[in-house]
Amino acid sequence: MIEDAAQAHGATITNSIGEKTYTGAIGDIACFSFFPSKNMAVGGEGGMITTSKQIYCERLNSIVNHGRSSRVEAQQLGSNLRMSEVSAAIGVVQLTHLDQWLQHRRYIASKYLQECKSNTKLIMPKVRENTQHAWHQFCILVEDEDAFIKHMDERLIDSIVHYPIPCHKQPVFINHPQHQDDFTITDSICKKLVAIPIFHEMRADEIERVISALSSY
């Protein structure tokens, strides 16, 4: 199983005997994104693959390095997917702040959830039991996304539908057997899931401004 952990830095799940697992250690392989908007970044494009299995480790190290098995021999097709040392150095410093940044994201999310729970026009995200969310995005499900975005816009607050086209409907998958399939829930909510501001530098007055805008919707 390959985890798409691109937005999930620091998210956890705890099992029935209290053992906590971080994203990145759930599947066989996990992929993290360090794109600049993510919970931690590297000052440019970048990413990280994690695995606990030696066989994948060797194969992945080879794929990111032109498929080489040694300095002179290529055993498979690969590419140059090596992140720069400078980017990695920035990432190492950012990693030391991640816990604190996550705590702030979780604080903001808890304020939004607390303050908006009685607003029936906003369907707020739910955190699954025994998990800790990474809150890369805070997405609200609304009936009329245009009206909601206009309402936020008038109060100078950014809000956006990030993924209006689900994966299976992307043109690149036009020949995929599931391209025309109905994924009832995905298809019905993909245009109505609106992301509102959440980021680790968000100030108390900015959080209050968002809450006030949500409350008046």
Ligand SMILES: Cc1ncc(COP(=O)(O)O)c(C=O)c1O
């Ligand atoms: C869920 C998810 N998967 C994959 C990616 C791709 O990450 P990258 O652009 O670093 O390759 C992103 C980036 O936005 C993402 O949010």
